[in-house]
Amino acid sequence: MEQGPLLKVENLSKAFGGVQAVLNVSFALKKGDILGIIGPNGSGKTTLANLTTGFVKPDRGTVRFKARDITGAPPHKIANLGLTRTFQVMRPYHSLSAYKNLIVPLNSPRVRQTRGGKLGDTDAVAIDILEEIGFERDARVPYKIAGSLPLGYLKRLELGRCFALNPEVIICDEIFSGLSMSEITSMIPLLERIQMDGVTLVMIEHRLRELFRLADRVIVMNFGQKIAEGIPLEVMEDPEVKKAYLGRERA
Amino acid sequence: MDRSIKVRTEGLYALSSWTEMLYLILPRALLIVGLLTLPLLLDMYWQRVLCAAGIYALLALGFDLLAEYVGLVCLGGAFFIGSGGYISGLLNAHLGWSALFCIPIATLGGAIFSTLVLIPALRLRGIYFAIISFMFPMFARYIIIALSIFGGTEGISALGTLPNVWTEIYLILVVVIIALFAIRRLVNEDIGLILRGIKDNDQAVKASGINITSYKIKAVFIASLLGSFGGAYLSHLYGWLGISLFAMDFSILPIAASVMGGMGTLAGPVLGAFALTPLSEALRGFGQLRVVIYCFILIGFIVYKPEGLLNYFQRKYHQFELWETV
Numbered sequence: 238m239e240q241g242p243l244l245k246v247e248n249l250s251k252a253f254g255g256v257q258a259v260l261n262v263s264f265a266l267k268k269g270d271i272l273g274i275i276g277p278n279g280s281g282k283t284t285l286a287n288l289t290t291g292f293v294k295p296d297r298g299t300v301r302f303k304a305r306d307i308t309g310a311p312p313h314k315i316a317n318l319g320l321t322r323t324f325q326v327m328r329p330y331h332s333l334s335a336y337k338n339l340i341v342p343l344n345s346p347r348v349r350q351t352r353g354g355k356l357g358d359t360d361a362v363a364i365d366i367l368e369e370i371g372f373e374r375d376a377r378v379p380y381k382i383a384g385s386l387p388l389g390y391l392k393r394l395e396l397g398r399c400f401a402l403n404p405e406v407i408i409c410d411e412i413f414s415g416l417s418m419s420e421i422t423s424m425i426p427l428l429e430r431i432q433m434d435g436v437t438l439v440m441i442e443h444r445l446r447e448l449f450r451l452a453d454r455v456i457v458m459n460f461g462q463k464i465a466e467g468i469p470l471e472v473m474e475d476p477e478v479k480k481a482y483l484g485r486e487r488a
Numbered sequence: 489m490d491r492s493i494k495v496r497t498e499g500l501y502a503l504s505s506w507t508e509m510l511y512l513i514l515p516r517a518l519l520i521v522g523l524l525t526l527p528l529l530l531d532m533y534w535q536r537v538l539c540a541a542g543i544y545a546l547l548a549l550g551f552d553l554l555a556e557y558v559g560l561v562c563l564g565g566a567f568f569i570g571s572g573g574y575i576s577g578l579l580n581a582h583l584g585w586s587a588l589f590c591i592p593i594a595t596l597g598g599a600i601f602s603t604l605v606l607i608p609a610l611r612l613r614g615i616y617f618a619i620i621s622f623m624f625p626m627f628a629r630y631i632i633i634a635l636s637i638f639g640g641t642e643g644i645s646a647l648g649t650l651p652n653v654w655t656e657i658y659l660i661l662v663v664v665i666i667a668l669f670a671i672r673r674l675v676n677e678d679i680g681l682i683l684r685g686i687k688d689n690d691q692a693v694k695a696s697g698i699n700i701t702s703y704k705i706k707a708v709f710i711a712s713l714l715g716s717f718g719g720a721y722l723s724h725l726y727g728w729l730g731i732s733l734f735a736m737d738f739s740i741l742p743i744a745a746s747v748m749g750g751m752g753t754l755a756g757p758v759l760g761a762f763a764l765t766p767l768s769e770a771l772r773g774f775g776q777l778r779v780v781i782y783c784f785i786l787i788g789f790i791v792y793k794p795e796g797l798l799n800y801f802q803r804k805y806h807q808f809e810l811w812e813t814v
Binding site: 290292311312313316317321322323324328329330331332333337338340341342343344345346347348359395398399401402 | 678679681682684685687688689691692693694695696697698699700
């Protein structure tokens with residue numbers, strides 16, 4: 238049976254003053270997909286995430302999530318529907334300990350609903366989620382102040398904050414950036430497991446090799462426009478994409 | 489012991505021995521007993537000053553809650569005082585209700601009113617919210633003067649007062665103590681954690697599906713409850729209401745008290761208010777120049793002791809715990 242798309246973005250456009258950050262971008266996302274979004278710096282990838290999750294209101298175009306028009310809805314409402322995101326710049330709630338960071342999403346209306354209004358001991362739930370997300374190796378870490386955690390844990394914490402919402406789609410904004418190879422290799426199985434749990438992933442990335450291990454499909458953006466879409470390796474053969482990444486002569 | 493078990497029971501360790509428990513209870517008990525016995529040692533005049541200090545303590549507590557736990561620097565303390573004071577005074581003057589009945593109504597009414605007025609400003613952050621909230625007391629003051637409503641510049645005198653001097657003193661002191669411990673508890677509950685999250689990173693709170701405006705409204709409501717109670721109490725303490733309920737002192741002194749006592753400690757600002765108000769009373773002869781003196785105290789603490797007194801003493805006290813005689 239053919240399923241309708243979980244997330245459908247049509248002709249999304251946004252200009253900041255004279256800069257056309259995103260222009261007529263459309264894409265669709267099926268349940269269980271891992272979609273990669275790549276492109277050079279400043280090509281509008283993060284703006285696209287901001288537009289989709291309601292942090293920035295689009296000038297034109299529509300965003301439909303589960304056949305429901307969410308264009309211009311406030312971010313917390315969109316998150317409560319099950320579409321959430323991580324941020325490129327890791328800013329945890331630095332005055333709280335790591336597991337207390339998860340208390341925030343655990344108090345959202347969405348989690349209250351899915352758990353039947355009863356959470357019981359939120360601290361215990363938070364620690365369970367942190368263990369799932371990869372904090373189990375060192376028992377002291379979940380209790381440390383989030384501001385003191387190393388980057389690898391912050392990325393996991395950011396993912397955990399999304400995962401705690403029990404979401405259907407997570408948009409990961411450069412979750413690999415700044416991580417070492419070994420940290421990335423432990424992050425990949427984690428993302429795969431999250432996807433196995435039925436979460437659809439959109440990954441905005443610069444680390445192409447790692448992304449291609451995960452993504453089923455990629456979108457390439459340049460100057461705010463979508464220049465290619467398809468299976469990773471085929472897309473990289475596209476002359477437009479080569480031009481965007483390597484410049485005209487090399488391509 | 490297994491390390492993870494140790495970590496999880498960290499909060500419980502003190503219960504294992506009497507000395508540890510005593511060590512934790514001592515500063516708290518000292519504060520409560522100290523505040524409750526203080527009136528017995530003072531004469532009539534300084535008892536009044538203590539009552540005023542209690543009002544400032546409530547404002548400082550509210551200021552600290554909003555500034556350090558929500559990220560809203562609120563300079564609208566005078567607005568909370570004014571709303572509570574006017575509502576309570578007017579109810580008493582026009583409907584003849586007793587002071588003890590007017591105060592709770594005005595606390596709630598004043599808090600609802602000031603929260604509603606501040607809602608449009610809640611989108612602003614940092615200095616912008618501070619400026620807008622600072623504007624409201626002046627705004628209210630000039631409306632009352634220009635329209636000559638609620639007694640205009642004269643105010644309304646001969647309001648009902650509280651039954652006797654002991655009710656006056658202990659009402660405010662008990663409220664201060666309850667408010668302090670309630671808010672200390674609140675900031676570690678889930679709602680408090682969400683508020684602290686909003687201060688640290690409001691974008692992430694939004695992405696977590698939480699409506700930050702509704703939580704900010706709740707926080708402002710709690711802070712204005714404290715202020716409105718102070719105002720309502722004040723109008724019955726002096727049996728008078730007037731535009732000086734919107735005086736700048738109510739907005740400025742709590743900041744000085746918070747900085748002096750230690751921002752974010754909650755108990756610090758309360759103690760700061762109990763130290764600064766008698767000082768400002770002793771300097772009454774200087775009139776409006778007192779604001780300048782607050783500013784000097786503020787600058788002095790920011791430069792020389794930015795952590796504030798309570799953080800400093802807390803550190804010394806914890807060092808004392810590890811003291812060993814050789």
